[in-house]
Amino acid sequence: xxxxxxxxxxxxxxxxxxxxxxxxxxxxxxxxxxxxxxxxxxxxxxxxxxxxxxxxxxxxxxxxxxxxxxxxxxxxxxxxxxxxxxxxxxxxxxxxxxxxxxxxxxxxxxxxxxxxxxxxxxxxxxxxxxxxxxxxxxxxxxxxxxxxxxxxxxxxxxxxxxxxxxxxxxxxxxxxxxxxxxxxxxxxxxxxxxxxxxxxxxxxxxxxxxxxxxxxxxxxxxxxxxxxxxxxxxxxxxxxxxxxxxxxxxxxxxxxxxxxxxxxxxxxxxxxxxxxxxxxxxxxxxxxxxxxxxxxxxxxxxxxxxxxxxxxxxxxxxxxxxxxxxxxxxxxxxxxxxxxxxxxxxxxxxxxxxxxxxxxxxxxxxxxxxxxxxxxxxxxxxxxxxxxxxxxxxxxxxxxxxxxxxxxxxxxxxxxxxxxxxxxxxxxxxxxxxxxxxxxxx
Numbered sequence: 001x002x003x004x005x006x007x008x009x010x011x012x013x014x015x016x017x018x019x020x021x022x023x024x025x026x027x028x029x030x031x032x033x034x035x036x037x038x039x040x041x042x043x044x045x046x047x048x049x050x051x052x053x054x055x056x057x058x059x060x061x062x063x064x065x066x067x068x069x070x071x072x073x074x075x076x077x078x079x080x081x082x083x084x085x086x087x088x089x090x091x092x093x094x095x096x097x098x099x100x101x102x103x104x105x106x107x108x109x110x111x112x113x114x115x116x117x118x119x120x121x122x123x124x125x126x127x128x129x130x131x132x133x134x135x136x137x138x139x140x141x142x143x144x145x146x147x148x149x150x151x152x153x154x155x156x157x158x159x160x161x162x163x164x165x166x167x168x169x170x171x172x173x174x175x176x177x178x179x180x181x182x183x184x185x186x187x188x189x190x191x192x193x194x195x196x197x198x199x200x201x202x203x204x205x206x207x208x209x210x211x212x213x214x215x216x217x218x219x220x221x222x223x224x225x226x227x228x229x230x231x232x233x234x235x236x237x238x239x240x241x242x243x244x245x246x247x248x249x250x251x252x253x254x255x256x257x258x259x260x261x262x263x264x265x266x267x268x269x270x271x272x273x274x275x276x277x278x279x280x281x282x283x284x285x286x287x288x289x290x291x292x293x294x295x296x297x298x299x300x301x302x303x304x305x306x307x308x309x310x311x312x313x314x315x316x317x318x319x320x321x322x323x324x325x326x327x328x329x330x331x332x333x334x335x336x337x338x339x340x341x342x343x344x345x346x347x348x349x350x351x352x353x354x355x356x357x358x359x360x361x362x363x364x365x366x367x368x369x370x371x372x373x374x375x376x377x378x379x380x381x382x383x384x385x386x387x388x389x390x391x392x393x394x395x396x397x398x399x400x401x402x403x404x405x406x407x408x409x410x411x412x413x414x415x416x417x418x419x420x421x422x423x424x425x426x427x428x429x430x431x432x433x434x435x436x437x438x439x440x441x442x
Contacts, residue, residue, distance in 0.1 A: 001026040004104035008037040011279025012110035014305030020069040030073040044137040045161035113243035113280035122215025125222040147236035154240030155182040180209035267311040278304035285321035325404040336400035339387030351380045383412035413441035
């Protein structure tokens with residue numbers, strides 16, 4: 001069996017290592033256009049802040065490690081075209097310029113995603129940078145050394161983490177986003193207000209609810225970001241607007257969402273036989289709505305990549321879908337969310353209710369008893385749990401993993417009320433926080 005893998009980050013690495021284990025007789029060939037593989041881009045902000053001193057620690061696999069298990073990895077090789085019917089792939093060696101054609105029995109598309117780059121005046125000015133891969137991280141670190149005013153465009157997880165990192169490095173930071181709240185996709189207003197207040201207390205300028213219209217520069221370097229509401233001085237701009245799937249190679253050959261995300265079934269098959277896909281190039285089954293959605297997360301990617309290997313020969317292990325469960329630490333606040341926010345549910349036309357609890361996480365007789373903010377969103381009819389968010393200075397984020405399982409299993413608030421959770425004064429109260437959320441909804 002001849003297996004070709006295109007792209008080797010989270011999903012690709014997971015698929016390759018598992019395929020090498022399951023099918024030792026297979027010939028596995030990997031084509032990667034970059035000069036490195038398996039970079040944990042979620043660690044870029046940690047590297048920028050100096051928490052992770054060496055960016056090389058953010059790699060968890062190498063071509064040599066793959067070679068040790070019998071995998072042939074071609075770095076700096078760009079795939080030019082794929083014919084899914086003829087089962088051929090055209091490749092160019094970016095070092096030599098040589099182009100050649102390879103064949104496959106099974107094709108695994110793990111081409112990932114790429115940052116959205118706005119098309120507007122000034123985008124090509126120097127010191128306007130992206131934040132996705134290893135080379136980007138090193139560029140940001142080097143340029144940030146000489147920057148005084150940094151603008152971050154995009155208030156998602158990556159943008160938020162970079163704002164914190166830059167502020168702690170002593171930079172004057174402006175955060176720009178077209179939504180009127182930070183972390184709009186992940187958290188409702190009562191949570192984002194806490195994060196925004198922290199940033200303002202630290203001197204960060206929040207330019208929310210405004211669109212970037214252009215960039216102004218001098219001597220070829222950016223000096224200003226212009227928006228629909230004002231202008232902001234900046235000698236370094238980091239674009240964190242979002243991502244789009246890298247799927248042009250299969251356009252018109254397999255089923256996709258309108259944004260180009262490849263649609264796969266529960267066993268990671270595309271609409272073409274022997275063509276599999278996983279990771280940020282794919283749409284995923286989103287359990288709260290039961291629909292396909294584009295949710296580029298490393299956790300989704302490694303699960304899907306592993307499932308490609310398990311289902312390569314025959315359907316064996318079914319994908320359970322995702323809730324888009326994620327977490328972030330901003331200054332001293334531990335934050336996590338899963339499923340739909342109330343705002344997202346309402347926007348989707350769902351009839352929902354919510355429970356919000358703000359209370360000490362453990363009994364008042366304990367030496368310390370920090371506050372915790374928990375919100376659970378559920379269907380008004382039937383009480384099916386759709387989403388949840390938590391924020392506290394004590395790390396209680398594992399509660400969101402529990403609620404992720406609840407959503408996956410279509411549990412109701414009534415059922416959540418009486419789930420068996422332990423009590424111990426060091427950790428909680430006799431009625432667990434999640435039980436209390438369920439009880440409050442009754």
